Amino acid sequence: MGDTMFGDLASVRDGLKDVEYLADDGIASVVFLAEKLGKPVLVEGPAGTGKTELAKSVAAMTDARLIRLQCYEGLDEAKALYEWNYKKQLLRIQADRGSDASNEDWTDLQDDIFNDEFLLTRPLLEAISAEEKVVLLIDEVDRVEVETEALLLEILSDYQVSIPEMGTIEAKQIPIVFLTSNNTRELSEALKRRCLFLHIDYPQLEREKEIVLTKVDGISDNLAEQVARIVRSIRQIELKKSPSVSETLDWARTLVLLGVESIDVEQAKESLHVLLKYQSDIEKTAKELTVEG
Amino acid sequence: MLDLLSGFVVELRNAGLPVSLTENLDAMEAVKHIPIEDRDAFKYALAATLVKNEQHWKAFETVFEVYFSLRGPEYNVLDEEGEIDEDSLEEWMSQQMRGMGGQGSAEDMSPEEIAEMLFRALMNADEAMMAAMARAAVTQFAGMEPGRPVGGTYYLYRTLRNLDLDGMLDRLMEQAQERSEGDMTSLQERLEREEFENRIEDLKREIEAEIRRRLVADRGVEAMAKTLRKPLPEDVDFMHASREEMANIRKAIQPLTRKLAARLARKRKHKRKGPLDFRATVRQSLSYGGVPAEPRFKNPRPNKPELVVVADISGSVAAFARFTLHLVYALQNQFSKVRSFVFIDGLDEVTHMFQNEEDITNAVHRVNTEADVVWVDGHSDYGHAFGVFWENYGSEINSKSTVMFLGDARNNYHATNAWVVKETAKKARSVFWLNPEPKSYWDTGDSVITEYATHADGVFECRNLRQLEGFVDHLA
16 A cells, blocks of 8 residues: 555644544544544444534545445445346346347357446446545445444455356555444444454543534634533433534524624523433433533 | 564453454554554554454453563663663653653652642643652552552552642642633533543543552563453443443443344234235235245234343342343333333332433332232242232233343242233233342252243343343344
8 A cells, every 4th residue: 555645643633624624633543543443434423413423524635536436225236336237237138139130149149248338337346446636435334233243344354246157356545444333232343353443432521622613603602612511511411312523503693693792591491402312312411411510 | 572562462362352363363464554652552452353343342442452562762761670660751751841841750759849840730731740750659658569569540549649639639629610710611621621530530540550560560461460360341341330330331231132122023024924815815816827836925013022021129130120221221222112010029010210210320219119919028039029020011022022030039938929920921921030149059048040040031140241232143
């Protein structure tokens, strides 16, 4: 892996910052390593902490094409890797029959219908057969069954896809691969072993404030500080669903739209529904914010 | 470097982390690209290659701190011979002091001075200053002597006791009040307090790290790593879990119950065929000229699992009971129908207490105070409790129910009434027993687990998360 996209660690962090993704030390070093070692990154963490965003930002930073495979229960080879375009194959055979000059024997025809022309590439094959730089995002990998996970192993460790009829297709370039997981189930050891592991948690106060400042237009430093502090405070309450970073941003935008300069309890309570999605959580938080303090 | 790294990996394995050979090789490759001077990046690089489970992060961090605490530019307290270089430490200290006002070195500072400076550092969130004060405080208060065989917690306790951080928090709050001239809203006050609490937590961590650094310097890396070794979250015994460990366990229960729910509901997704559908088969046979070439089957009825949990909450399993109640509460969120019962020598249904309660601590409190579980003397009597269970609720067990008994089956030599379990097993889909005692204790003393076990579909030792997970996996 002689060609290096990134000079050093700092350039990764700055690069991500340029595309409005504020990476902390952990994130930056893992992204840096992923490229250096040519290994996929398994990103884990609570919902809405910027896992998918990270992949998008890395793609934007490196000017690479982002190819995304959304995982779901029931995902199979035909959707993830490749599929033969059997309609086109049938047509080809039919067309052959029509013209009378069909002296070619069967093996010729067979060779003919099992080649690139009749192959429908799906995201994984697409990613490794692409000529240009690619960032491959395999989103919510914990949603596929354990058995389907095995589909990914070949591509993740060797960057190749074996098609029985054609042979092995090897990658023209090593894509940067991100797998995200919400940890709804334990992923298999085989998969974990092949990846670098990155856990993205809710950001620290300062980082969250900076994220709010970069992503929300027209917010004052003071308000951003308050937003970050209140959100941290709310995350300490035991809730069904703690506010995520994206919800923090929504809330900050709402406050800016409402023309709020500094938040008091009443305003906070009235706009809580942006931050929290369960009625019981909202009630509990509203109670906590008034009683204590 | 390679020696250091392999020592590090060995220690990680000793601490219970599953580090494979490939991961080890990855780590070696990774450190080539990241300079050890960039400590944080170095740490994350190792973590990314070696630790694949977020729960293990803490264990990793501890081992990392021990192994690499004395390496890195700002931690140059070791000189060539590996002894603490007091001079350079002093020099560093006084440099820090001069930076902020020019008192003498740490030795000369009175406790009041330290407290005062610490107060200022906390107020202004001055991190360098806080680190310096943590060092000074450890020097002053911990009274560390080389070779003394006491653990780090002892020193930590001594240091913190002298610093009186609770009083510090109050003072910080007063100061903040003054600064804003008394017109702080309650919200602001709350936020301010949390901010200070956070900084004090940072300080505590800093002090702990400082003590660890000195202990490592004193005793050597291997010895220190050994004393700091703690069980991983999934290996913590429920019966002896500390409060902090309990909180961790609680967090880990949630995904596990989701998994359990998925496992029990799974069968409906598998295309297991139901009984022969005669009509459909005849209809299908028309296309084969009346020959029933392709039999059709009814779709199986979707299986809505019902869960019945019967938990012992007596004193002998108190710690386990706390855990089981959390488990029951978590299960209640996952299954459409869960009925929960608790018993000591009497038995009571507590389903309703969990149902409308958002807060688990409230629910547990209600169970402990309101549930009518004492019949005679409040000592476990499985026989009587099961009798009550069968008499009142036995008729409600049906072929959809999965029944889980949770308890150590220590029956105080009462009658066992094992027939209840037998009858339940006949009617229910399956019956499981989770026992929090180590297997070697089963059937010793007044434990009568085998009498119940013969009738259950499975009895599982369930002392830690790993075993609970094993049980859940077994269901598949």
